[in-house]
Amino acid sequence: MNNPPGETLPGSTDIMVELIKVSKRYPPDVVALDTISLTIPRGEMLFVIGMSGAGKTTLLKLMATMEAPSNGLIEIGGEPIQDLRGAKLARLRQRIGVAYQDFKLLLNRTAAENIAISMEVSYKKPQYITKRVRTLLDQLNLADKHGMIAGELSRGEQQRVTLARAVANSPALILVDEPTGNLDAITTEWVMKLLANSHKAGATIVIATHDDSLYRDSGCRVIELHKGNLLGISGERP
Amino acid sequence: MKFWLAVLQQLGRNLRQTWPSQMMTFLTVSLSVLIFSLFSVIYINMLTVSRQIGDDLQLVVYLNDEPGPEMQEQLRNKITAFDQVESIHFVSRDEAYQRFRQQLGDSSDVLDDMPHDFLPPSIEVTPLHSLRGLSQIKLFSDYLLKLPGAEKVQYGQEWIERFHSFTQVLRLVVLLSASLLILTTIFMVSHTIRLTIMGRVDELELLKLVGATNNYIRMPFMLEGFLQGLAGSLIGLSALYALFLWISHRVTGSELLSMVHFTFFQPGIIALIILLSIILCTAGSYFSMHKYLRF
Numbered sequence: 432m433n434n435p436p437g438e439t440l441p442g443s444t445d446i447m448v449e450l451i452k453v454s455k456r457y458p459p460d461v462v463a464l465d466t467i468s469l470t471i472p473r474g475e476m477l478f479v480i481g482m483s484g485a486g487k488t489t490l491l492k493l494m495a496t497m498e499a500p501s502n503g504l505i506e507i508g509g510e511p512i513q514d515l516r517g518a519k520l521a522r523l524r525q526r527i528g529v530a531y532q533d534f535k536l537l538l539n540r541t542a543a544e545n546i547a548i549s550m551e552v553s554y555k556k557p558q559y560i561t562k563r564v565r566t567l568l569d570q571l572n573l574a575d576k577h578g579m580i581a582g583e584l585s586r587g588e589q590q591r592v593t594l595a596r597a598v599a600n601s602p603a604l605i606l607v608d609e610p611t612g613n614l615d616a617i618t619t620e621w622v623m624k625l626l627a628n629s630h631k632a633g634a635t636i637v638i639a640t641h642d643d644s645l646y647r648d649s650g651c652r653v654i655e656l657h658k659g660n661l662l663g664i665s666g667e668r669p
Numbered sequence: 670m671k672f673w674l675a676v677l678q679q680l681g682r683n684l685r686q687t688w689p690s691q692m693m694t695f696l697t698v699s700l701s702v703l704i705f706s707l708f709s710v711i712y713i714n715m716l717t718v719s720r721q722i723g724d725d726l727q728l729v730v731y732l733n734d735e736p737g738p739e740m741q742e743q744l745r746n747k748i749t750a751f752d753q754v755e756s757i758h759f760v761s762r763d764e765a766y767q768r769f770r771q772q773l774g775d776s777s778d779v780l781d782d783m784p785h786d787f788l789p790p791s792i793e794v795t796p797l798h799s800l801r802g803l804s805q806i807k808l809f810s811d812y813l814l815k816l817p818g819a820e821k822v823q824y825g826q827e828w829i830e831r832f833h834s835f836t837q838v839l840r841l842v843v844l845l846s847a848s849l850l851i852l853t854t855i856f857m858v859s860h861t862i863r864l865t866i867m868g869r870v871d872e873l874e875l876l877k878l879v880g881a882t883n884n885y886i887r888m889p890f891m892l893e894g895f896l897q898g899l900a901g902s903l904i905g906l907s908a909l910y911a912l913f914l915w916i917s918h919r920v921t922g923s924e925l926l927s928m929v930h931f932t933f934f935q936p937g938i939i940a941l942i943i944l945l946s947i948i949l950c951t952a953g954s955y956f957s958m959h960k961y962l963r964f
Binding site for chain 1 (some may be wrong): 670671675678679682686871872874875876877878879880881882883885
């Protein structure tokens with residue numbers, strides 16, 4: 432039931448994400464990303480940094496198949512995603528876990544139900560879902576919030592629930608947008624530990640952040656965006 | 670199997686968590702079914718009354734002289750030459766007198782000084798059920814008037830013509846109202862369902878983002894529509910039946926209305942209304958969701 436991360440995305444290539452000359456424009460004439468090319472190998476943990484409005488969230492949205500690029504080609508697991516529709520697109524999304532900056536929680540459902548949703552859509556067994564939800568809530572110090580309505584949680588708690596939902600289905604690709612924006616130092620450590628565990632298990636992780644303490648001594652590759660352009664890459668591809 | 674288990678789980682959760690809006694749709698469906706069915710049951714009963722009046726229709730041909738057996742046979746042949754009839758009954762002067770006397774009851778003594786043959790002989794013709802159109806009855810009446818010895822033909826022309834006009838107008842009103850009601854029902858139900866779904870757009874969006882297939886998202890909503898159609902029509906029809914029983918009970922005291930036999934829908938019509946209601950609600954859910962599931 433619990434597939435090891437990275438095993439079930441299409442293609443046998445070692446490349447998890449490939450962006451070739453990708454641009455994204457919003458009407459009337461806002462260039463969010465301008466001709467970006469980027470390769471992310473399987474199993475990498477990559478940080479995307481840049482000021483507000485640099486294009487970090489847009490980049491994650493394109494990789495998450497939430498939006499389509501205006502130009503260029505995006506491949507996930509070696510397969511172009513532009514033409515994916517219906518069940519194929521749904522299957523791909525089941526293997527991508529996303530922690531959104533605006534959380535996208537169902538505020539009238541409990542914390543546990545919000546986390547379970549990503550596993551329910553891929554028909555995991557109820558017993559497995561219950562166990563996995565408990566484990567994740569424990570790991571994020573939210574065990575006592577299991578049955579609490581998401582709308583009644585604090586911002587920091589909501590953020591952790593979002594993260595738990597992103598990793599719950601053991602996805603091959605995890606995209607995280609500002610994971611520690613509302614968290615204190617200790618909680619930040621729990622969150623990063625959870626992501627590190629998923630990374631160790633084989634997941635490819637892309638984290639968009641302002642917080643330099645997250646990537647400073649991590650040894651991971653960091654790419655910097657500025658006004659939709661790729662300003663620089665530090666660190667080496669694994 | 671896994672799919673249906675997940676769908677049923679989702680359905681149960683939706684019903685639990687969105688019961689106020691579900692209740693709104695359910696009430697809309699119930700009321701729409703009730704109003705539509707009320708008009709239909711009125712129309713059906715109107716047709717029944719019209720049929721009952723048709724069953725009692727009889728043409729009376731008044732004659733100059735009482736026909737002998739041979740003449741009676743000739744007249745019978747001439748009448749059946751126009752069309753087959755249900756019955757032909759010759760009423761002699763004496764029989765007419767006796768009937769009249771009986772009708773007068775306690776006042777029959779006013780006839781004591783009258784001769785027994787002052788009433789004209791007549792033929793009572795009951796046409797077949799197939800001959801029930803007003804124009805056909807008129808043609809038949811004209812034909813009977815040309816029979817040898819016929820003086821006058823009566824069948825309650827004025828009353829029947831008035832009733833016929835009334836039923837025509839009522840039929841038009843009921844059909845127009847029913848058509849408008851069907852359109853209103855479709856609009857109200859689909860609009861309520863759409864509003865319910867619009868209130869859950871965030872959920873739909875999230876389900877898509879976490880990789881739910883369109884069928885996984887759509888099916889619980891369609892099952893909700895199915896249940897709303899089923900429960901709404903059952904409650905609407907039950908309410909109408911209760912109303913029908915109440916009205917039937919109330920009119921038993923009225924002499925005029927007690928002559929009319931009120932009927933409710935046949936089981937087939939009840940099944941059809943429930944089926945249509947289910948189809949309407951399920952299709953309403955399907956099409957309301959359609960635009961959210963295009964990508």
